[in-house]
Amino acid sequence: MKIVIPVIGFGRAGGERVLSKLATELIGDNKENDVSFVKPRNGTKPYYPTSANIIESTFHSDGFKPFDYLRNLLEIVILCRKLKPDVVIANYFITAYLAIFLSRKTSKYYYIQANESKINKNIIFKVLAFFSYLLPLKKIVNSTQLLPKWLNNYIAEIPAGVDLNLYKNKKVKRDISKWKVGFIGRKEKYKASNEIVDILFSLEEHLKEKIEVHVALYLSDDNKDKLFAYNFHEVNSDADLANFYNECDILIAVGLIEDGAFHYPCAEAMASGCLVISNYAPLKDSHLRIDSFSALDVTDKLTYCLEIMSPKQIDSEIERNSQIMQNYSWKNIGSKFKTIISSGK
Incomplete structure (x- = not known):
């Protein structure tokens, strides 16, 4: 053909x-x-x-x-x-x-x-x-x-x-005393990078003390000034991106439009063993899923990860995400x- x-x-x-x-x-x-x-x-x-x-x-x-x-x-x-x-x-x-x-x-x-x-x-x-x-x-x-x-x-x-040979869980041990929270920074406003930074900036101090922020690809000068501290990751290849996901414990993959649509950061992070907070597919049947972007909902989900989820719940969430990704x-x-x-x- x-x-x-x-x-x-x-x-x-x-x-x-x-x-x-x-x-x-x-x-x-x-x-x-x-x-x-x-x-x-x-x-x-x-x-x-x-x-x-x-x-x-x-x-x-x-x-x-x-x-x-x-x-x-x-x-x-x-x-x-x-x-x-x-x-x-x-x-x-x-x-x-x-x-x-x-x-x-x-x-x-x-x-x-x-x-x-x-x-x-x-x-x-x-x-x-x-x-x-x-x-x-x-x-x-x-x-x-x-x-x-x-x-x-x-x-x-x-x-x-998704390339499941590249995007896979390589995490050996998770240090939950200092959670690595990441997101993919983008210039397009509907990608919600500004909103994610505002959420992290507005976290209560005791939550900020528990996290280490990781940003890949892009971060505006204004957002650089807002973030209390962050680690920036250059992405020049898919391998760089895979390494970024494996550096993160939690990935915030949200956007302002197209709720429920397939979203690469959401999918790749799920395959890479991250806890994923998202309003996109393929995340489903998860307590960390939100129906549509809301700063309050994202903050609540992040707080849930940091303060409420037990090690058993974390493992269960990651395993379910891994099973979902086998179809992709x-x-x-x-x-x-x-x-x-x-x-x-």
Whole structure:
């Protein structure tokens, strides 16, 4: 089966990680599928390794950026049509619009990993993203809670996968006299980094004495001044990220939108043996789960970890999380995706 995945470029975002890994899984050990990314010649290369082909269209630049952008999109459509794929998988609202211009014989899927109509700041992109969910494409979502119920005519729910060989519990001994509390810092406001810092800053003194704060990836200058003390972790690879999770006893993985959606820090921390406080999937059936972001709820859950949970409860929580994560191996996720597109559902 020939599968084409049109992209505008590659980066380090979670969505691009999913595409790279998914493409490799769709190819499979026996190379049962021919998978290609089709992109403009804009200098971007996959940050995350993939076994898929990378096919570039000609990049046009005549000094008029809107024209260049539209011309590149047209080139991607033309190149995709020339490849005559059996399946096209869109993952971004712009590539969803490109997919509808391919042959009627091509099965067209839209793998939705985020509600981009909420995330985009540009009002035009917000509107375009919203209407992309109305296009005649077969929608696969990574969470049933991503879209409004009246838009939820998806054919399957397939979450992202996690590399369980990399993200695993390597903790030998847990020193509960000084808890290591961590979070992944992000610039985007909806990622709630500011709110997490405010929560830690506002903790009662006897709780602050019990914790050691660990931050990975990013921390603004304002938040550096607010935190009473912290350890910052550079993340330049997945291995760095795995080491960060294994440094933490508790990970706060919360955000301001998309409650219940699949969330990489939540999943990776669960696989790495952390106690996880989150409003995201795959955390479930846990006393540390919150339905929606609330500073009071996060503070209560953190206090519960620090002062109430017994060693037995901690072990039970970590073991349950580990069992949940066994279903999120890339092999399992790839197999589910193959089943869907092979059936032509």
